[in-house]
Amino acid sequence: xxxxxxxxxxxxxxxxRSMLVTSHNISNxxxxxxxxxxxxxxxxNPTITTAGTLGQGxxxxxxxxxxxxxxxxxLRDISSSIGSASIxxxxxxxxxxxxxxxxxxxxxxxxSSFFEGINDLSQYPEDMSIRSTFLExxxxxxxxxxxxxxxxxxxxxxxxxxxxxxxxxxxxxxxxIANINKQIASLKTKGIESNxxxxxREALLHDLSKLTHITVNxxxxxxxxxxxxxxxxxxxxxxxxxxxxxxxSGTLSITDSEKMSKFTFKTGEIKALQDFYNTTIANYDKKLxxxxxxxxxxxxxxxxxxxxxxxxxTSIKSINSVSSSTAALNTAGLTITPSTGDMYITVINxxxxxxxxxxxxxxxxxxxxxxxxxxxxxxxxxxAGNITASIADNKxxxxxxxxxxxxxxxxLDPNPGTMGTSTASVSGVYSGQSNDTYTFTALGSGTxxxxxxxxxxxxxxxxxxxxxxxxxxxxxxxNTLNVANGVSLSLSSGSITTGDTFSLNVINDSDTTNLLAAxxxxxxxxxxDASNIAVSTDVSNDVSLIxxxxxxxxxxxxxxxLAALQDDTSAINNTTFADYLHQIASSLGEEASxxxxxxxxxxxxxxxxxxxxxxxxxxSVDEELVNxxxxxxxxxASAKYISxxxxxxxxxxxxxx
Amino acid sequence: xxxxITQESLNRxxxxxxNLNYKKIQGIQEKLSSGKQINxxxxxxxGTRKVLGLRAEELQVQxxxxxxxxxKEQINYTSNTLESIQELFLKIKDLAIQAGNDTLGQSDRxxxxxxxxxxxxxxxxxxxxxxxxxxxxxxxxxxxxxFTATRDNNGxxxxxxxxxxNEEIKYQIGPNTFIQINLPGGKLFQDNKAFSTxxxxxxxxxxxxxxxxxxxxxxxxxxxxxxxxxxxVTKFGAKANRLExxxxxxxxxxxxxxxxxxxxxxxxxxxxxxxLQHQENVLQSSLKTGAMVIQxxxxxxxx
Numbered sequence: 001x002x003x004x005x006x007x008x009x010x011x012x013x014x015x016x017r018s019m020l021v022t023s024h025n026i027s028n029x030x031x032x033x034x035x036x037x038x039x040x041x042x043x044x045n046p047t048i049t050t051a052g053t054l055g056q057g058x059x060x061x062x063x064x065x066x067x068x069x070x071x072x073x074x075l076r077d078i079s080s081s082i083g084s085a086s087i088x089x090x091x092x093x094x095x096x097x098x099x100x101x102x103x104x105x106x107x108x109x110x111x112s113s114f115f116e117g118i119n120d121l122s123q124y125p126e127d128m129s130i131r132s133t134f135l136e137x138x139x140x141x142x143x144x145x146x147x148x149x150x151x152x153x154x155x156x157x158x159x160x161x162x163x164x165x166x167x168x169x170x171x172x173x174x175x176x177i178a179n180i181n182k183q184i185a186s187l188k189t190k191g192i193e194s195n196x197x198x199x200x201r202e203a204l205l206h207d208l209s210k211l212t213h214i215t216v217n218x219x220x221x222x223x224x225x226x227x228x229x230x231x232x233x234x235x236x237x238x239x240x241x242x243x244x245x246x247x248x249s250g251t252l253s254i255t256d257s258e259k260m261s262k263f264t265f266k267t268g269e270i271k272a273l274q275d276f277y278n279t280t281i282a283n284y285d286k287k288l289x290x291x292x293x294x295x296x297x298x299x300x301x302x303x304x305x306x307x308x309x310x311x312x313x314t315s316i317k318s319i320n321s322v323s324s325s326t327a328a329l330n331t332a333g334l335t336i337t338p339s340t341g342d343m344y345i346t347v348i349n350x351x352x353x354x355x356x357x358x359x360x361x362x363x364x365x366x367x368x369x370x371x372x373x374x375x376x377x378x379x380x381x382x383x384a385g386n387i388t389a390s391i392a393d394n395k396x397x398x399x400x401x402x403x404x405x406x407x408x409x410x411x412l413d414p415n416p417g418t419m420g421t422s423t424a425s426v427s428g429v430y431s432g433q434s435n436d437t438y439t440f441t442a443l444g445s446g447t448x449x450x451x452x453x454x455x456x457x458x459x460x461x462x463x464x465x466x467x468x469x470x471x472x473x474x475x476x477x478x479n480t481l482n483v484a485n486g487v488s489l490s491l492s493s494g495s496i497t498t499g500d501t502f503s504l505n506v507i508n509d510s511d512t513t514n515l516l517a518a519x520x521x522x523x524x525x526x527x528x529d530a531s532n533i534a535v536s537t538d539v540s541n542d543v544s545l546i547x548x549x550x551x552x553x554x555x556x557x558x559x560x561x562l563a564a565l566q567d568d569t570s571a572i573n574n575t576t577f578a579d580y581l582h583q584i585a586s587s588l589g590e591e592a593s594x595x596x597x598x599x600x601x602x603x604x605x606x607x608x609x610x611x612x613x614x615x616x617x618x619x620s621v622d623e624e625l626v627n628x629x630x631x632x633x634x635x636x637a638s639a640k641y642i643s644x645x646x647x648x649x650x651x652x653x654x655x656x657x
Numbered sequence: 658x659x660x661x662i663t664q665e666s667l668n669r670x671x672x673x674x675x676n677l678n679y680k681k682i683q684g685i686q687e688k689l690s691s692g693k694q695i696n697x698x699x700x701x702x703x704g705t706r707k708v709l710g711l712r713a714e715e716l717q718v719q720x721x722x723x724x725x726x727x728x729k730e731q732i733n734y735t736s737n738t739l740e741s742i743q744e745l746f747l748k749i750k751d752l753a754i755q756a757g758n759d760t761l762g763q764s765d766r767x768x769x770x771x772x773x774x775x776x777x778x779x780x781x782x783x784x785x786x787x788x789x790x791x792x793x794x795x796x797x798x799x800x801x802x803x804f805t806a807t808r809d810n811n812g813x814x815x816x817x818x819x820x821x822x823n824e825e826i827k828y829q830i831g832p833n834t835f836i837q838i839n840l841p842g843g844k845l846f847q848d849n850k851a852f853s854t855x856x857x858x859x860x861x862x863x864x865x866x867x868x869x870x871x872x873x874x875x876x877x878x879x880x881x882x883x884x885x886x887x888x889x890v891t892k893f894g895a896k897a898n899r900l901e902x903x904x905x906x907x908x909x910x911x912x913x914x915x916x917x918x919x920x921x922x923x924x925x926x927x928x929x930x931x932x933l934q935h936q937e938n939v940l941q942s943s944l945k946t947g948a949m950v951i952q953x954x955x956x957x958x959x960x
Contacts, residue, residue, distance in 0.1 A: 029664065096697050101709065108709055112716050119720045123727045123828065126791065126799055414822060427796075427823035427841075476885075478848025480823060490823065492848070554791065554799025554826060554839075563829060566717070578713045586706035589698025596699065607673050611666040618663035622955040629959070 003047070003056065004645045010057030011638030014041055015631045017060045022627045029619040033203030035065040036619050037195055038627075065195050071613045072202060073216065076209035078606050080267040083210040085599040087272035091155070092592035095284065098151045101585035108581055110144040111295075113137045115566040121548050122559035126309065131543035138524070138535050145292050145530040152281050152288075159277045160252065163244055166211050166270050167254070170233070171241040173208045174226065177201060178239045181223040185236075188222040208233075212268035230254070230263030252277045280591075285530070287584050292530035294572040294580075297336050298565050300523040304516035305408050305509070306547025306558030312348055312405030313398075319520035319536060321394035322369050329372070330364040334518040335528040338364050341512030342435065344505070345376065345398075347387060347406045355413050357505055358387070362513045369396060372515070396519055408522060410510035411550035411557070412487065417502030419456070422448050422477075422494030429550070429557050430506040432485040437461045440489070442500040443468070448491050449477040456491075458483055471496075522547065664951070671947035678940040685933045688924040695922050708922045715914040722907045724828045729900045731838045735793050736897060738786045739840070739890045745780050746883040749773065749855065753876045756862055759869055770862035777814055777855050781806055784842055794842030795821030803842040804852070817852035819843050830903050836896060845889055851882040 018039040028034040040062040046053035100106050117134035124130045180201045187194045201224065205216055208226065214233065217225045226234040233240055241257045252274055254263040265271035323333035330337055343360045360375050367375075369391060376389035376398065386401040400406045412426045419442055430436075443455040454472030459465050466484040475481070477493035487506055517523060524546070526536040539545050548562075549555035565571065572580045687696055698705040755761075756769045785802045786793055794803040798821045806814045823843050827835040846852060854875055861872045 092699070096699060099698075101698055101705070108713070112713060116716065116720060119724065119829075123724060124791075425823060428825070476847065478843070478850070480844055488823070490844075490848075549797070552797035552799070552822065552824065554795070555797035555824060556826060556828075560827065560829060560835075567832065579710060582706045582709040582713075585698045585709060586702045589700070589702035589705050592697075592699035593702055603673070607669060610669060614663045614666040614669075615661045618661070618665050620661055620663040622664075623661065625955045625959060 005642060007055070007057035008638050008642035008645060010044060010059060011641065012635055014039075014058045014060050015635035015638060018631045019628060019635070021063055022624050022631065025619045026621060026624045026628075029621055029624075033199055033206060034619065035067050035195070035199050035202070035617040037063050037065055039063055063193075063195060065193075065198065066617050067198075067202075068613065068616050071609065071616065072206075075606070075609050075613060076206055076214065076216070078602060078609055079206055079210045080213035082599070082602045082606060083212075083269035084267045084272040085595060085602050087269045087276070089592065089595040089599045091159070091273075091276050091280075092588070092595050094155065095280070096588060096592050098148055098155070099284075099585060099588060101581070101588075105144070107141075107144050107148065108578065108585070110137075110141040111578060111581060114141045115563060118559055118563045121546065122556040122563055125548035125556045125559055126553040128543065131546050131548075134546065135535060135540065135543050139540075141295075142525070142527075142533045142535060145288065145533050148288060149285065149531045152285055156277055156281055159273050159281075160244075160246075163252070163254075163270060163273050163277070166273070167242045167244060170208065170211050170270070171239075173204050173211075174233045174239045174241070177204050177208070177224070177226060177234050178237045180204070181234070182237050184222040194222075210269060212270050213266040228263060229266055231256075231261060250282075284584070284588070288530035291572065291577065291580055291584075292533045293335070293528055295577060296525045296527060296533060297517060298568070298571060299562065300336075300517040300520075300525055301511075301514055302558060302561050302565070303524040303547050304522045305410050305511055305550075306522075306561075307407045307409050307411075307549045307551055307555075308547050309544035309549075309553050310405070311549075311551065311553075312346075312407040313400075313522070314405055315397070315399040316521055317392075317397040318395045319523065319526055319538075320518065322519075323394070325369045325391050325394050327368055328365055329362070329367055329369065329515070329518075332369065336514060336518040338362070338513045338515040338518045340364050341514075343513050343515055344408065344410070344507060344510040345379075345387060345406055346409050346411070346510075347400065347404055350403055350405055355415070357413055357507075359505075362515060364513065364515075369394070369519075372396065396521065398521075408510050408516055409550040410507045411555075412506065413504060416504040419491065419500045419502055420494055420496035422496055423492045424502060425490045425492070426487065426504060427480060427490075428486045428488040430485055430487055430508050432506060432508060435505070435507045435509060435512065437503055438466065438483065438487070438506050439501060439503045442496040442498055445495075445497045446472065447495045448493050449473070449475050454496070456489075456496075664954070667950055671943070671951060674943045675940070675947060678936060678943055682933065682936045682940065685929055685936060689926065689929050689933070692924050692926075693922055694924045704921050708918055711914055711918045711921070715911060715918065718907055718911045718914060721830050722904065722911065725830045725900055725903050725907060728828045728830060728836055728838045729897065729904075731788060731793075732893065732896050732900065734788045735838075735840060736890070736894055738783055738793065739886075739893060742780060742783045743883075743887060743890055745776055745783065746851075746886060749776050749780075749858075750876075750880065750883060752776070753858060753872075753879065756858075757869060757872055757876060763865075763867075766862040766867060770859050773855070773859040773862065774813060777852075777859065780855070781814065781817065781852070784846065792821070793839060794845060796839070796841040796843070797824040797826060798822055799826075804846075804849075814856060816856065817849055819846070819849055830900070831907070834903075836900065836903075840889060840893060845886060847882045847885055850878070851886065854879045854882060 018041070021037055021039045025036055039060050041058050042061045044056040044059045046055050048054075101108050114137050117137035120130050121134050180197055184194050184197050184201070187197070205214070205224070205226070208214055212228060215227045217227065219225065219236070223236045224234070225232055225236065231240065233242075242254055242263060243257050243259065244252055245255050245259050246252050254265065254270065254274065255261065256263070265274070320334060322329070327333075340363045341361075343362060345358045345360060347356045347358065348354070358379050360372065360379055362372055362375070373389040373391050373396060376387060387406060388399050390397050390399075398406070410430070412428065412430060414426055416424055416426055418424065419440065424440065437460070439459050441457050441459070443457050444451070444453065446454045448454070448471050450473060452473045454470070456469045456471050457465055458467040458469065469481050469483065469489065471481070471491055478490055480488040480490045483489050485506070487504075511517075520526065520536070523536055524539055525533055527533040548559035550557045566578065567576065569576055571577050575583070688694060695701045695704050695708060752769055752772055756766055761769075781804060784794055784804050787802070791799040792801060792803050795801050801820050803819065803821045804817050805820055807816045807818070809815045819842055821842055823841045825837045825841070826839040827837050830836050843849075858872070858875050858879060861868065861875060
């Protein structure tokens with residue numbers, strides 16, 4: 001009889017325990033990472049009788065976790081990818097706001113306004129208020145460059161902090177995993193499956209994989225090893241904690257806490273942050289620098305050859321210094337490397353207006369700044385007004401004798417000489433390909449404007465005739481004659497004799513060395529890249545120094561040259577400045593749009609993987625309720641059985657009694 | 658166990674669908690409220706580059722239009738002055754013809770000489786015209802008056818000298834297209850010959866003995882100078898016409914560019930509203946089915 005009660009009891013106990021498992025499932029229905037458990041029931045060992053085996057009731061043999069290791073590892077992988085993608089899209093969104101190219105405060109607009117200012121300057125080169133407006137436009141451009149660089153720097157600081165935080169998260173998680181490893185292994189030696197600890201560890205692994213991609217190996221003792229391509233983070237109960245390091249070139253790397261070995265991660269938030277810090281921001285920084293230095297170089301190159309309202313300088317000092325005044329100029333540490341060529345210094349007598357053009361030839365591979373100084377002192381001297389060059393603090397300083405001024409203009413000498421008793425006047429802007437010298441020679445003798453068939457021949461330095469001008473009876477003295485390439489000549493009345501000659505330097509580039517731009521003499525911008533671009537202090541203090549002209553106040557030749565820069569299709573990487581900027585905006589947009597899309601698609605994949613995991617491991621409350629009803633009924637049935645057995649016992653005892 | 662659906666996955670699916678729908682509606686809403694198809698480069702990277710390029714082009718056309726307007730203003734101002742000078746020259750020619758008549762006495766010639774003197778002063782005044790502070794006949798020396806008169810003890814002009822230069826001022830009115838907006842006085846007044854002849858004419862009339870042959874020569878020289886000026890006036894007047902045509906063509910390209918920008922950048926409101934309506938319907942049904950599905954459990958039916 002007692003075995004009858006035992007069978008009933010086993011039914012009650014098993015049903016009760018199964019209900020416990022079910023209620024544990026129901027209470028954890030919303031627990032993240034919880035794996036559904038279920039009880040495995042089996043018949044107890046039977047009693048052997050002569051009739052055969054007699055069942056001894058039921059027992060709960062095992063509580064199992066419904067898990068799928070493959071799905072869990074897929075979920076970890078996708079979690080790493082989502083970590084990467086979400087960081088990427090989050091920061092690219094921020095970068096888009098920093099560049100803000102479609103808005104009014106964009107670099108694009110600042111650049112347009114800058115060129116608009118130059119254009120207005122070309123309309124009214126003598127107007128001080130237009131010059132001031134242009135200065136403001138230029139300041140907006142340089143401020144915008146520096147603002148963006150500054151914001152990129154701030155982003156880098158923020159990312160660095162974020163990496164620091166996330167690495168400390170990694171360290172916390174890995175040490176927790178190691179702890180759980182220890183507990184699981186010690187339970188395992190006692191033959192106990194630690195279901196809920198396994199769940200806890202699984203959740204930690206999932207969290208860790210969001211930070212960085214990991215591979216997980218389970219050992220026989222139940223512990224897991226956590227590996228990354230750079231090395232293991234957890235092996236059994238040992239943890240390697242992480243930190244980061246920034247080397248001299250500014251590259252951020254993840255290392256162990258002793259900074260002995262570097263860790264390279266595949267995906268995950270930390271890797272994405274590291275890439276953003278090392279590659280993305282550096283890349284946009286570099287593009288900005290390319291644009292800024294291109295603008296500085298081209299604007300300064302043109303500006304340095306122009307002339308401000310005063311028509312020339314009495315003294316000027318370079319703003320950039322060379323590393324050594326005796327080093328060859330192409331190795332003297334100048335941001336813009338000068339090239340071998342000629343530089344023209346024009347000296348003007350302020351009372352007579354007489355102009356002397358002086359050529360200084362420079363070979364950048366052999367000449368140092370001192371050589372240039374000596375060349376200027378040697379070439380530009382004598383009666384035309386002494387020019388004196390000197391060097392202080394590795395900077396070149398040029399001055400001129402009282403009563404004279406000088407500039408670096410490519411304007412033509414308006415009075416290059418006389419021919420017989422006739423005075424030649426030259427006007428126009430030379431538009432030829434390269435600098436040249438035109439020689440004017442009388443082909444016959446006679447009176448200008450009177451003698452029939454009187455001609456003047458013009459040859460270039462190669463000896464080729466570029467023009468033959470009629471100055472005889474068909475010409476009126478003082479009228480301008482078109483020579484070639486934008487150069488015009490007029491001869492005053494007078495008489496000439498065959499062979500009378502004078503020559504004229506026709507220059508379109510008065511500094512083929514770019515030495516003025518490199519040294520920062522008469523330049524508009526100071527600085528060398530996007531982080532330090534600014535309008536030079538001299539120009540900021542005195543807008544009349546803005547070199548719109550090549551000579552007189554109403555001359556806008558140089559402003560037109562500056563304005564033409566906006567259309568220069570070879571300004572930078574074979575395109576215009578504006579288009580280069582548009583490319584930056586568009587490639588940033590492309591990068592951001594791809595990041596948003598991949599974040600979305602990873603989200604979809606994660607949702608479907610999570611749903612699949614739930615199919616196996618998730619808790620269905622309905623299912624649990626069905627189980628609950630089932631076990632309740634089993635309990636009731638077993639209880640009923642016991643009560644029947646009890647009734648039988650009572651009856652027996654009372655009958656016997 | 659085949660295909661178990663848990664509450665959690667139902668909730669997850671419902672939520673992610675509702676979120677997705679809201680996101681789409683937000684996208685449409687942003688386009689509708691800003692009126693723009695492209696609100697940031699990532700909305701349409703290649704469209705962004707196109708729009709930025711078109712905008713830059715449009716801005717440049719605007720610059721050319723500005724330049725054309727200023728050029729027109731300057732050229733008209735110069736043209737008006739030139740016309741006044743031309744009229745003065747005509748009067749001088751008439752007077753010179755009158756004065757050449759041998760029947761006139763010395764006193765008559767003196768009267769004409771005085772009239773010529775007045776006209777000379779007027780010509781000089783016109784030649785020194787400035788437009789808002791810029792001397793129009795000084796070449797690029799725009800802040801220097803073009804001509805200076807030297808006067809004798811009686812205050813009469815004895816000679817005139819040119820202070821300007823022969824440099825042209827050009828404005829850019831199109832890609833690689835420039836227009837000269839000034840007329841240097843040196844060339845216009847024939848290297849001062851117009852003035853010196855005028856002075857000689859006046860002095861010849863005042864002279865005690867009138868040399869009618871010499872006077873007639875001077876008259877011819879002056880006529881030549883006046884004709885040369887007329888040629889310049891005609892040439893300069895033609896510039897105004899050219900500028901009118903430039904303005905028209907620049908305005909046309911500006912309109913075309915604006916249309917292109919709008920086409921690429923502006924939101925198509927009609928189709929966006931249809932999209933919005935559609936998305937709203939989808940959202941409604943996802944909310945409704947979600948509400949139906951996530952509320953029910955077996956508990957509702959167990960007692």
